[in-house]
Amino acid sequence: MAQKILIIDDDFDLVEINKAFLQKAGFQVDCAYNGQEGLQKIRTFAPHLIILDVMMTSVGEGFEVARKIRMDKEMGKIPILMLSSVNREVGFRLRIGPDEDWNPVNAFIDKPVDYDKLINKVTEILNSQKES
Numbered sequence: 001m002a003q004k005i006l007i008i009d010d011d012f013d014l015v016e017i018n019k020a021f022l023q024k025a026g027f028q029v030d031c032a033y034n035g036q037e038g039l040q041k042i043r044t045f046a047p048h049l050i051i052l053d054v055m056m057t058s059v060g061e062g063f064e065v066a067r068k069i070r071m072d073k074e075m076g077k078i079p080i081l082m083l084s085s086v087n088r089e090v091g092f093r094l095r096i097g098p099d100e101d102w103n104p105v106n107a108f109i110d111k112p113v114d115y116d117k118l119i120n121k122v123t124e125i126l127n128s129q130k131e132s
Contacts, residue, residue, distance in 0.1 A: 002028040008038030009053035021115045035065040054084035070104040085111035
């Protein structure tokens, strides 16, 4: 059975491109286009990994969603890969990465992303989950 990935991002075109690459790599993929929809789909789709954007309905919505996931007993162990253009949008390099309290994700990748890098990072995170 293919591992399941949920993409939560408001950029429809980017979601469809990422979905196609992930499916080609053998993953089962579902999508949500804002944080609220994403939180609902986590419960119904039960993903093995979440790819989460930062800026959606609000500027920091992705951070809020990540914290809600981590605080939930059922969802809290699902790995999160944050994929965002926040550094490009603000015009300078922010130091946004995994942080236990403020940004509780497993990894952070800047958009635009090289698809080989995305697939490699997804595989790395999922493999590390199997080992723990």
